[in-house]
Amino acid sequence: MALQGALMWICSLAVLSSCADQDESLQCGYQHLTSNLKAVGECEDSLPWSSQERAGLLLNLRNLMDKLYTLQLRECQGAEPNKCPQAEVPEDGGLLCTTVSNKRYCKPMCNHGHDFSFLRRSRVYEECSEQTGFKWQSQFFGGNKLAVCNKAKIQVSGAASAYFSEDQDCLTIKSNSSLIQSAIMGAFGSELRGAGVQGDAENSCLLCG
Numbered sequence: 001m002a003l004q005g006a007l008m009w010i011c012s013l014a015v016l017s018s019c020a021d022q023d024e025s026l027q028c029g030y031q032h033l034t035s036n037l038k039a040v041g042e043c044e045d046s047l048p049w050s051s052q053e054r055a056g057l058l059l060n061l062r063n064l065m066d067k068l069y070t071l072q073l074r075e076c077q078g079a080e081p082n083k084c085p086q087a088e089v090p091e092d093g094g095l096l097c098t099t100v101s102n103k104r105y106c107k108p109m110c111n112h113g114h115d116f117s118f119l120r121r122s123r124v125y126e127e128c129s130e131q132t133g134f135k136w137q138s139q140f141f142g143g144n145k146l147a148v149c150n151k152a153k154i155q156v157s158g159a160a161s162a163y164f165s166e167d168q169d170c171l172t173i174k175s176n177s178s179l180i181q182s183a184i185m186g187a188f189g190s191e192l193r194g195a196g197v198q199g200d201a202e203n204s205c206l207l208c209g
């Protein structure tokens with residue numbers, strides 16, 4: 001691209017300088033923002049911005065990222081049973097959750113190049129339900145932290161299905177609804193059914209760390 005296109009976009013965004021006219025203009029802005037961020041990110045040429053301007057961009061991107069991650073955490077809110085606290089999302093990974101027959105199940109996953117800190121090959125997901133006292137059964141005693149993903153060259157601690165592939169990390173999958181279903185929800189459903197968990201899955205969500 002199309003560095004030129006990207007620069008034109010930066011200019012056209014000037015009209016979206018505040019959230020005052022929210023919804024419609026921001027919805028339309030989403031398409032521009034996404035395609036142009038992608039293009040600038042893939043741009044081979046050095047970018048024409050000064051170090052000060054680059055710092056300004058990083059600052060704005062960081063603010064936006066913080067906001068997006070905060071909003072993401074609300075996506076699983078209200079899931080039954082609502083006495084269960086929301087489990088923490090592992091950094092450098094993701095958390096896949098679903099409710100079946102009023103029991104909440106969450107499966108921690110690690111991105112490629114990361115591995116779990118505890119062996120959990122036979123422990124694919126954790127449960128929170130009335131039977132567990134509405135607490136997460138976790139290797140981290142008493143907390144809502146189900147797993148930690150540490151940088152690692154080889155991935156041996158978890159089940160094969162608990163790792164995102166190199167070219168499909170958590171956000172790549174989450175941003176594509178057909179991938180969510182085909183790549184991870186289907187496997188999680190089979191794992192639950194394989195363990196005798198019967199019933200319709202509700203309030204399913206994938207959160208990325």
Ligand SMILES: *[C@@H]1O[C@H](CO)[C@@H](O)[C@H](O)[C@H]1NC(C)=O
Nearest residue numbers: 168175176177178179180182
């Ligand atoms: C979603 O993933 C599928 C399979 O990799 C791919 O064919 C499709 O183009 C993707 N859709 C989007 C919107 O990226």
